Amino acid sequence: MPDLAARIAARIGAKNVISDPALLAAHLSEWRGRYSGQTPFAAFPTTTDEVAAVVRLCAEGNAKIVTQGGNTGLVGGQIPDGEVLVLLTRMNRIRAIDADNDSLVAEAGVVLTAVQNAAAESNRLFPLSLASEASATIGGLISTNAGGVHVLRYGMMRDLVLGIEAVLPDGRVFSGLKALRKDNTGYDLKQLFIGAEGTLGIVTAAVLKLFPRPAARETAMVSVPSPAHALALLHRLKAATGAVSAFEVMNRLSMDLTVKNMPNVRDALPDARVMAVLIEFEAAHAHGLREAIEDALAAAMAAGEVETALIAENSSQARDFWALRELISAGHKPEGAQVSHDISVPVSRTPDFLTRANAAMEARYPGARIVAFGHMGDGNFHYTVMQAVGADAATFHGAALSQDVFEIATALGGSISAEHGIGVARRGDLARFKDPESMALMRALKRAIDPDNRLNPRALFE
Numbered sequence: 001m002p003d004l005a006a007r008i009a010a011r012i013g014a015k016n017v018i019s020d021p022a023l024l025a026a027h028l029s030e031w032r033g034r035y036s037g038q039t040p041f042a043a044f045p046t047t048t049d050e051v052a053a054v055v056r057l058c059a060e061g062n063a064k065i066v067t068q069g070g071n072t073g074l075v076g077g078q079i080p081d082g083e084v085l086v087l088l089t090r091m092n093r094i095r096a097i098d099a100d101n102d103s104l105v106a107e108a109g110v111v112l113t114a115v116q117n118a119a120a121e122s123n124r125l126f127p128l129s130l131a132s133e134a135s136a137t138i139g140g141l142i143s144t145n146a147g148g149v150h151v152l153r154y155g156m157m158r159d160l161v162l163g164i165e166a167v168l169p170d171g172r173v174f175s176g177l178k179a180l181r182k183d184n185t186g187y188d189l190k191q192l193f194i195g196a197e198g199t200l201g202i203v204t205a206a207v208l209k210l211f212p213r214p215a216a217r218e219t220a221m222v223s224v225p226s227p228a229h230a231l232a233l234l235h236r237l238k239a240a241t242g243a244v245s246a247f248e249v250m251n252r253l254s255m256d257l258t259v260k261n262m263p264n265v266r267d268a269l270p271d272a273r274v275m276a277v278l279i280e281f282e283a284a285h286a287h288g289l290r291e292a293i294e295d296a297l298a299a300a301m302a303a304g305e306v307e308t309a310l311i312a313e314n315s316s317q318a319r320d321f322w323a324l325r326e327l328i329s330a331g332h333k334p335e336g337a338q339v340s341h342d343i344s345v346p347v348s349r350t351p352d353f354l355t356r357a358n359a360a361m362e363a364r365y366p367g368a369r370i371v372a373f374g375h376m377g378d379g380n381f382h383y384t385v386m387q388a389v390g391a392d393a394a395t396f397h398g399a400a401l402s403q404d405v406f407e408i409a410t411a412l413g414g415s416i417s418a419e420h421g422i423g424v425a426r427r428g429d430l431a432r433f434k435d436p437e438s439m440a441l442m443r444a445l446k447r448a449i450d451p452d453n454r455l456n457p458r459a460l461f462e
C-alpha cells in the first residue's frame with residue numbers, strides 16, 4: 001500500500017507515518033507475547049481532523065484499520081493483522097479542565113496517569129486506577145470500558161465519561177463532547193463507543209468526570225478462612241465505614257508465585273492459608289476513619305471472618321501491600337502453560353464460583369494449580385489454571401477447560417469477560433455464551449455504522 005501511505009503522509013506529515021519494521025515492532029505484539037501481527041504502515045495523526053482524513057483516505061483506498069492506544073489490551077484487539085495501524089498516542093493533550101463542573105477534556109492518547117495528575121493539580125480526583133495506568137490511554141480505556149480497583153466506589157469507565165468525540169468509519173466526526181450530567185435527548189450515543197473495542201469509531205477525545213479528592217485514605221490487608229468469609233467481611237466493612245473503595249482478593253498460590261518470581265515483593269501475610277484481602281478506604285476527612293476500620297475488623301475477627309489483620313502504618317507500607325496485588329499478573333506468567341479467564345458473577349455468588357470452578361478443575365486436571373485473584377468486590381475474578389508441576393503438557397486442553405469455567409460462571413448469572421473485553425481472543429466464546437438476540441443486535445449495529453467492516457474488522461465477531 002505505498003500509494004496510500006504516501007497520500008496519508010502528504011496529509012498528516014511524513015514524520016507521522018511509519019513503515020520501518022524496527023520502529024513498528026513494539027506495536028505489533030503485546031507484552032505477554034500472546035498476539036503478534038503485521039501492518040503495511042502505521043499512521044500517528046495529531047488532531048481529530050487528521051484522524052478523519054486518515055479514515056477517509058483508507059476508505060477511498062479500501063483499506064481496513066486497527067486502532068491502538070497504549071497497547072496494554074489483554075485480548076489482542078489492538079494488534080493489526082494486515083490492516084493499517086492508526087495510533088492515537090500523538091493526540092495527547094488535556095484540552096480543558098472545568099473544576100467547577102468536575103470535568104476534564106482529554107484527547108484519546110493521553111495516558112491515565114497524566115489524567116490523574118491533571119485532576120490532582122486542580123484538587124480533584126479521577127478515580128480510575130489499574131496496574132497498566134502508566135501506559136493505557138483514555139481512548140483504549142474507553143474502548144475496553146476498563147474497570148480496575150475502584151469500580152466498587154466509582155464504577156467502570158462507562159460511568160466516568162460525560163462526552164465523546166469519535167471519527168466514524170466513513171470519516172465523519174461524531175461531536176459528542178458534552179459536559180452534561182443530564183441530557184435526555186434520545187439515545188445516549190456516546191455509550192455506543194464505550195466498550196466497542198474500536199469497532200464503531202475511533203475515539204479522539206472525551207469529557208471525563210472528576211470527583212473530590214479524599215482527604216483520608218487507609219489500606220488494610222487481612223487473611224480470611226474462606227471466600228464466603230471474605231464476602232461477609234465486604235458487607236460488614238461497607239456498612240460499618242461507608243468508605244470501602246477497593247476490595248481485592250489474592251489466593252495463596254497467587255501470592256506465593258508473585259513473591260517467588262518478582263524481585264522485591266513482600267508477602268505481608270505469610271500465614272494466610274486460603275486467601276488475603278486488600279482493602280482500601282477513602283473518606284472526606286480523617287476523623288474517626290481509622291477507629292471505624294479497627295472496630296469493624298475487631299468485630300470481624302470475633303465473628304471468625306478474619307484471621308489476621310494489618311492496617312498500613314504509612315503510605316510506604318500501603319504501597320507494599322498494593323505491589324503484591326499489582327504484580328500478580330506478571331508474577332505467574334513464568335510458570336509455564338496456563339489458561340486465564342476474566343469472569344464476573346453477581347457479588348453474592350463469588351464464593352459459589354470459586355467452589356464450583358476449583359472442584360471442576362481438580363476433577364479435570366488433578367493437582368491443577370489455580371491462581372485466583374482480583375476484584376471480588378465487583379464480582380470479578382481473574383482465574384488462571386496451570387497444570388500440576390511435571391504434568392504432561394499434551395493433556396492440557398485450554399479450550400475445554402475454558403468452556404467449563406465459562407459454563408460455571410454463566411450458570412451463576414455471570415459473564416465470560418468482566419473487564420478485558422473480547423478482542424480476537426474471545427470471539428468464539430462470545431458467540432457461544434451471549435444470547436442470540438444480543439448478538440443479532442450487536443451485528444445490526446456494526447452493519448449500520450460500519451457497513452464495510454472498516455474498523456477493527458476482526459474484533460468481537462467471528
Ligand SMILES: Cc1cc2nc3c(=O)[nH]c(=O)nc-3n(C[C@H](O)[C@H](O)[C@H](O)COP(=O)(O)OP(=O)(O)OC[C@H]3O[C@@H](n4cnc5c(N)ncnc54)[C@H](O)[C@@H]3O)c2cc1C
Pocket residue numbers: 031066067068069070071072073074076077078088108129130131132135136137138139140141142143144145146147148149197198199201202203204329419420423456459
Ligand atoms: C498489567 C496490566 C493490568 C491491567 N489491569 C486491568 C484492570 O485492572 N482492569 C481493566 O479493565 N483492564 C486492565 N488491563 C487491560 C488494559 O490496560 C486495558 O484494556 C486498557 O483499557 C487498554 O488501554 P490501551 O490504551 O493500552 O489500549 P490498547 O491496548 O491499545 O487497545 C485496546 C482496545 O481498544 C481499542 N482502542 C484503543 N484506542 C482506541 C481509540 N482511541 N478509539 C477506538 N478504539 C481504540 C483497540 O483497537 C483495542 O481493541 C490491564 C493490562 C495490563 C497490561
